[in-house]
Amino acid sequence: MNTLIIGASGGIGAALCEEALADDNVSRLLATSRDPDSLPSHDKLLPVALDLCSTQSMTSAVQKVCADVDQIDRLIIASGFLHDAQHSPEKALRELDGETLQRVVQINALGPMLVFAALEPLLKQATAPKVLFLSAQVGSIGDNRLGGWYGYRMAKAALNQGVRTAAIEAGRWRNDASLVAVHPGTTATALSEPFLARRQGQVQTPQACAALIWQLADQLEAASSGSFLRADGGELPW
């Protein structure tokens, strides 16, 4: 099974790489980061440089993947962006900034969809390929009761619509493809770290999260394609 993990250096992405490397069914693991030298060295693993904010980087990354494998059986997009030293999620309209919003949408929604689209030929070659886009419950429009976090919410909602639309098209590939948006659940990583102190619900380790996501991928069937799921397989409202 050829597996591609986008965002393989992240908290959840790195734990997913460990799952993949420990799974004897995985013959090849392609793993991306903006800093591919930071990825683990392993004979099954091909590190690939990928910056979702750069068209040239996305093109080169897809070329490198296509030169290495003829098909992709499992694709997990575990990249994402919520905050950095310059940007915290917006609490109010006055905090909206155009450049930041564009970056948030590029990394969380447009980049993943563009890379996925470029990989279509490799996914079509597989039998029952599984594609999991890590989204977030805060991207659910129906579930939004708190407000705030404009950019991240809008970006994940856009991603969700992209996944749903692509799942309908992939249903015509006739290879039992399944594409889903997945809320991993609150997980202790650099992305969630500033917000964990105020959180009352459960926080899982990246390893526990990755184990659930890996199991979800194993069990995913074409009948569930186009769903928005929790890592344990439960459905979320769009």
Ligand SMILES: NC(=O)c1ccc[n+]([C@@H]2O[C@H](COP(=O)([O-])OP(=O)(O)OC[C@H]3O[C@@H](n4cnc5c(N)ncnc54)[C@H](OP(=O)(O)O)[C@@H]3O)[C@@H](O)[C@H]2O)c1
């Ligand atoms: N942690 C949570 O509680 C939680 C909750 C809900 C949803 N999620 C979602 O789960 C996914 C994984 O989150 P995480 O907590 O593991 O985050 P994380 O530890 O911050 O990792 C983020 C990943 O995104 C990649 N990334 C960031 N900017 C990028 C860019 N411009 N181009 C390419 N890759 C980029 C990073 O790769 P490099 O820096 O190596 O390039 C890194 O691998 C995200 O989609 C996130 O929105 C997480």
